[in-house]
Amino acid sequence: MKKTVFFGALAVAGMAAGVAAAGTLDDVKARGKLNCGVSTGLVGFAAPDANGNWEGFDVGVCRAVAAAVLGDPTAVEFVPTTGKTRFTALASGEVDMLARNTTWTFTRDVDLKFEFVGINYYDGQGFMAPKSLGVTSAKELDGATICIQTGTTTELNLADFFRANNMSYEPVPIETNAEAQQQYLAGACDVLTTDASGLAATRASFENPQDHIILPEIISKEPLGPLVRHGDQQWGDLVRWTLNALISAEELGITSANIDELAKGTKNPEINRILGTEGDLGGMLGLDKQWAYRAIKAGGNYGELFEKNIGENTPIGLARGLNAQWKDGGLIYSPPFR
Amino acid sequence: MSSMTDTPRQPFRLSMLIYDSRYRSITIQVVALIGFIAGVAWIVNNTIQNLATLGKSPDFGFLLEPAGYDINQRLIEYHSQMTHARAAFVGLLNTLLVAVAGCVLATIIGVFVGILRLSKNWLIGRLMTVYVEAQRNVPVLLWIVFLMAIVSEIPPRPADFRSGEAQMLFDSIAVTNRGIYIPEPLFANSLGDVTVLKGVLKDSFYFSISLDLIVLLAVFLGGLVISGLIKRRADRIQEATGERPTTWYLRLGIVFLPTLAVLYMLGFHLGYPVLKGFNFTGGIHLRNSFVALWIALSLYTAAFIAEIVRAGIMAISRGQTEAAAALGLRGGKIMSLVILPQALRIIIPPLISQYLNLTKNTSLAIAVGYMDITGTLGGITLNQTGRELECLLLLMLIYLTISLSISSVMNWYNERVKLTER
Amino acid sequence: MSEQSYVRDEMLPELPPPATEVGVIGWMRENLFSGWLNTILTLAGIVIVYFAVAAALPWFLNSVWNANSLSECREILEGEAGACWGVIRDRFNQLMFGFYPHEEQWRPVLAFVLLFVAIAPILFNPMPLEMKIAWGGFIIFGLWLLWITGAPILAHLAFLVAGLALYYEPWARKMLFFSALYPFIMVWLMWGGSAWYVISALLGFVIGYLIYRLLEPIMGFLIAVIVSVLVAIGWWFFLAAPFAAWMAGIIPLELTPVESRKFGGLMLSVMLGVTGIVGSLPLGIVLALARQSDLLIVKTISVGFIEFIRGVPLITLLFVASTLLNIFLPPGTEFDIILRVMIMVTLFASAYMAEVIRGGLAALPRGQYEAADALGLDYWKAQRLIIMPQALKISIPGIVSTFIGLFKDTTLVSIIGLLDMLGLANAIRATTAWNGIIWELYIFIAFVFFIFCFAMSRYSMYLERKLQTGH
Numbered sequence A: 001m002k003k004t005v006f007f008g009a010l011a012v013a014g015m016a017a018g019v020a021a022a023g024t025l026d027d028v029k030a031r032g033k034l035n036c037g038v039s040t041g042l043v044g045f046a047a048p049d050a051n052g053n054w055e056g057f058d059v060g061v062c063r064a065v066a067a068a069v070l071g072d073p074t075a076v077e078f079v080p081t082t083g084k085t086r087f088t089a090l091a092s093g094e095v096d097m098l099a100r101n102t103t104w105t106f107t108r109d110v111d112l113k114f115e116f117v118g119i120n121y122y123d124g125q126g127f128m129a130p131k132s133l134g135v136t137s138a139k140e141l142d143g144a145t146i147c148i149q150t151g152t153t154t155e156l157n158l159a160d161f162f163r164a165n166n167m168s169y170e171p172v173p174i175e176t177n178a179e180a181q182q183q184y185l186a187g188a189c190d191v192l193t194t195d196a197s198g199l200a201a202t203r204a205s206f207e208n209p210q211d212h213i214i215l216p217e218i219i220s221k222e223p224l225g226p227l228v229r230h231g232d233q234q235w236g237d238l239v240r241w242t243l244n245a246l247i248s249a250e251e252l253g254i255t256s257a258n259i260d261e262l263a264k265g266t267k268n269p270e271i272n273r274i275l276g277t278e279g280d281l282g283g284m285l286g287l288d289k290q291w292a293y294r295a296i297k298a299g300g301n302y303g304e305l306f307e308k309n310i311g312e313n314t315p316i317g318l319a320r321g322l323n324a325q326w327k328d329g330g331l332i333y334s335p336p337f338r
Numbered sequence B: 001m002s003s004m005t006d007t008p009r010q011p012f013r014l015s016m017l018i019y020d021s022r023y024r025s026i027t028i029q030v031v032a033l034i035g036f037i038a039g040v041a042w043i044v045n046n047t048i049q050n051l052a053t054l055g056k057s058p059d060f061g062f063l064l065e066p067a068g069y070d071i072n073q074r075l076i077e078y079h080s081q082m083t084h085a086r087a088a089f090v091g092l093l094n095t096l097l098v099a100v101a102g103c104v105l106a107t108i109i110g111v112f113v114g115i116l117r118l119s120k121n122w123l124i125g126r127l128m129t130v131y132v133e134a135q136r137n138v139p140v141l142l143w144i145v146f147l148m149a150i151v152s153e154i155p156p157r158p159a160d161f162r163s164g165e166a167q168m169l170f171d172s173i174a175v176t177n178r179g180i181y182i183p184e185p186l187f188a189n190s191l192g193d194v195t196v197l198k199g200v201l202k203d204s205f206y207f208s209i210s211l212d213l214i215v216l217l218a219v220f221l222g223g224l225v226i227s228g229l230i231k232r233r234a235d236r237i238q239e240a241t242g243e244r245p246t247t248w249y250l251r252l253g254i255v256f257l258p259t260l261a262v263l264y265m266l267g268f269h270l271g272y273p274v275l276k277g278f279n280f281t282g283g284i285h286l287r288n289s290f291v292a293l294w295i296a297l298s299l300y301t302a303a304f305i306a307e308i309v310r311a312g313i314m315a316i317s318r319g320q321t322e323a324a325a326a327l328g329l330r331g332g333k334i335m336s337l338v339i340l341p342q343a344l345r346i347i348i349p350p351l352i353s354q355y356l357n358l359t360k361n362t363s364l365a366i367a368v369g370y371m372d373i374t375g376t377l378g379g380i381t382l383n384q385t386g387r388e389l390e391c392l393l394l395l396m397l398i399y400l401t402i403s404l405s406i407s408s409v410m411n412w413y414n415e416r417v418k419l420t421e422r
Numbered sequence C: 001m002s003e004q005s006y007v008r009d010e011m012l013p014e015l016p017p018p019a020t021e022v023g024v025i026g027w028m029r030e031n032l033f034s035g036w037l038n039t040i041l042t043l044a045g046i047v048i049v050y051f052a053v054a055a056a057l058p059w060f061l062n063s064v065w066n067a068n069s070l071s072e073c074r075e076i077l078e079g080e081a082g083a084c085w086g087v088i089r090d091r092f093n094q095l096m097f098g099f100y101p102h103e104e105q106w107r108p109v110l111a112f113v114l115l116f117v118a119i120a121p122i123l124f125n126p127m128p129l130e131m132k133i134a135w136g137g138f139i140i141f142g143l144w145l146l147w148i149t150g151a152p153i154l155a156h157l158a159f160l161v162a163g164l165a166l167y168y169e170p171w172a173r174k175m176l177f178f179s180a181l182y183p184f185i186m187v188w189l190m191w192g193g194s195a196w197y198v199i200s201a202l203l204g205f206v207i208g209y210l211i212y213r214l215l216e217p218i219m220g221f222l223i224a225v226i227v228s229v230l231v232a233i234g235w236w237f238f239l240a241a242p243f244a245a246w247m248a249g250i251i252p253l254e255l256t257p258v259e260s261r262k263f264g265g266l267m268l269s270v271m272l273g274v275t276g277i278v279g280s281l282p283l284g285i286v287l288a289l290a291r292q293s294d295l296l297i298v299k300t301i302s303v304g305f306i307e308f309i310r311g312v313p314l315i316t317l318l319f320v321a322s323t324l325l326n327i328f329l330p331p332g333t334e335f336d337i338i339l340r341v342m343i344m345v346t347l348f349a350s351a352y353m354a355e356v357i358r359g360g361l362a363a364l365p366r367g368q369y370e371a372a373d374a375l376g377l378d379y380w381k382a383q384r385l386i387i388m389p390q391a392l393k394i395s396i397p398g399i400v401s402t403f404i405g406l407f408k409d410t411t412l413v414s415i416i417g418l419l420d421m422l423g424l425a426n427a428i429r430a431t432t433a434w435n436g437i438i439w440e441l442y443i444f445i446a447f448v449f450f451i452f453c454f455a456m457s458r459y460s461m462y463l464e465r466k467l468q469t470g471h
């Protein structure tokens, strides 16, 4: 690291320190830190607290991966990215993975050459409006001024929605969620649109959340998930199965509270395989046997992360809904550990 | 004569490439060229390799695919199903719009401030100094976002107009926190538009020009030309007879009457903005992003122009004025025949380079969401398609073209004033 | 005779001017109300000032400093309009240093104050009296800054010695060496890590220079330069890192490493400005010389580069830094975004620098070139000994204004997501505590920039006067 710092400084003199392109996993291990792209600040998903510590649902995924790879959930460098900068940050190698409420779409997967490793939140695009506006449905928004984050899928959905419904609107393009909030509260736009989860999180940070309603229409599917660069299968597998470990842990009842107990060995072979007391799944990923144990221990299983950061007992108050385990009628479903 | 023989011809040795001044310059140039080509090749090679690992290959085909996003301010027809190239074109026109509007306003303010700074009035002098220093020592981006904050925080919301808390100015101008709505010129008996480039490249570059505007401009310019002829004739008569016929009413009439007549025939009237639904409709909507960018850039550049104007006027020595006065010229004539032609020669070149700066600074539009070429091609298109290389190349090329055009105007002017110099 | 005519043999005392011409009234008549146009202007000015003050003054007077969030602030204000400077107090450290580790913040401060030590010998040789006094004040200020950021005693001492050395004439000249070393010191202070890496980078220059001195008499200028450059590059690429690692093993000279990702706030702007200018000086000189030369290809390349850079907005170059630069470099090269921005900013500045220096070259009287020729100096010697030193001296005001421009332009990095002061303002507004705060942050940032830029431009005017009398 010192070397890159030093050579980096010399770069101004026209020197480039070529480091042979190794796998992301080796890079991360050598660096001792995971560079994780998150949003610039969306309470509940990823936002720094007053001391600069990042917290949130997406942050939890980053920490789990760091714990699995490096053994330390705090060995993460959070790189704030806007809707616009996130993909270049990932493509240019500035971050190793992106956990930034990013929608899995065909073009991003195929054309932009990214690899979505799974879905950690099933979402859809919604609208938020002040109650005083007197709007109860998105169909009444003809002629409205709408704040929209640029570089997102929501920008495209919005155009489609209004075109399909033969309505006109005035888009106010905005870079970050913070700005969107401010413009919206200042009344520079009538409604704010983005992922429904994002709307709930944004509303929770308002002074008077009850003055704003989220309109019933959900105009798109927004499956949000972590992603990595295309072409590094090993790293992709690792992030994918870390996420799956969190999901399976909830399904199998492994929590941060009982994990130490369970790690001594259980009668359930799948639990044992996950926690490394049976077989060597970690070895196949290029890690040790305890990887999933550490990942789950870092912030708890999927359900725990959900409840702690965005669940019904938080100000954001999202119900599990589609994001319940498949056994409970939701869509959250991990392939088996075997 | 025999003493002027050539130096004895030496056989060529390799070291002569360096030590012999006849060859050295060639050597250096060849080395430089090779170095340059090697450098470029190195970058290109890296790029190809890197793109290959990313699995991308440079391809401009995406420009003709549907953009998918909407743009709020458009001078030409546009909707989300049109191509990325079209979106870029919309952005380019927006760039040019704010650049031209900015240059005009900056010049007006700059000349004004420059002259005021020369005034002996203590208070005004101080105020102008404060203005100039405040603009020059604070980043323009900060001014832009600051102005954006002002225009979106302070004016009333459209809803306040409904509830009567806010009123339109003269019943025709609405200043809201979403922008300023002003009346628009309309023609009841419009002649229609001419559309060019329709159907070329998936309709990416077509635009229409209002025939009304063309006719109006033609009539107005025609009036100006005729008025010029009349003036010329008056000059001639004055030279021949010493008496100047009074022509001002004739000239005024010729310039304005036909134009007014055409306006009447076209059924000119104003369309006023009215509050309808969520927003005002009708009229011309000057969006906040445009207003903030326009005013901020103009104020900022004007501070520099003011200094240029001041320096230009101060550079003309008092003696010139006095000499002109001694020749019997009067105030206005001194200004237009003696001072201005000289001052302009000093003022215009740096002025043009300020225009260039302003034009480049319009790219800061992206900070307030004004959809210029950087916001469309270098912003949303780049992001939605992931074509960084192609988009940025195009973007730079476009800016380079604009800049080079402006500086060639400057060079042309410099050449011209140089020729008239003795 | 004497009784016939009266001759006054002493001057009459001057009468006091009429009351309307002196004192406050006279001054006002002369400066504010001399004619109807002036009177109108004055009245308009008064109206403007009145409205500005009426709008802003109550807000300023109602300042709240001791609040930790906007809502707390509003509670204290009880509905009245007032400025909430609590946000500045709360985030001051961040606005200055970004995320630079708290215990290490004396390092940027030391780098900052040493910057002045490095610049002073370039600007003044010897120091004029008024500068000597100002310099004393600066030393005290610097020590205070170091003290409040908790710098170790050694840092205080280093600064004190370096600062005082400028007073001592025989040393003051030698301090130019310090100026040359400064970029390396700064790199070490800012990035930390083992000093040996920086030292071995520096050694590359030293080795190159020694080889040049050794070879020049034997092989002539050009070959000597080529060989020494090659050797230096060889050193950097193959030997520098092992050497540094080896030395670090023996004598560790360590500072906690800090990644440039952590740079932010005012510090980032200063860093970008300084690296941009320092890096662009050599590049700019080369470009300017190339543009002036009559070698067609060299000239074309230089003109092409300069016009290209000057023809595109800085923001597009920053986009290149943030999205493309890594693609242009060999696969696997990894610079973090701040380094990439530094590279682009340096390239950007070098085009402008080249034009400034070209101006300096052009302003040099022809006689200087002719004198150099008459002395029989070759091109490079003439440049090094006669032309460049003078051209650079004439260019100093231009360089300062390039620096001011660059310093202001560093705010653009907020657009590509770096957290300079403007970027931080957005980040701060995104937090729950300060959601909705606007003016205070902008005003503070504008104020900071104003102080810096205004001081610099005034200083450069002062220099310009000094330099003029120097001729």
Ligand SMILES: N[C@@H](CCC(=O)N[C@@H](CS)C(=O)NCC(=O)O)C(=O)O
Binding pocket: A038, A039, A040, A041, A042, A081, A082, A083, A100, A101, A102, A103, A149, A151, A152, A153, A154, A175, A176, A177, A178, A194, A195, A197, A198, A199, A222, A224
């Ligand atoms: N899911 C959409 C939108 C993602 C998005 O940008 N969401 C916003 C609001 S939910 C956000 O995360 N903002 C945080 C930020 O600006 O940093 C996409 O992937 O394009």
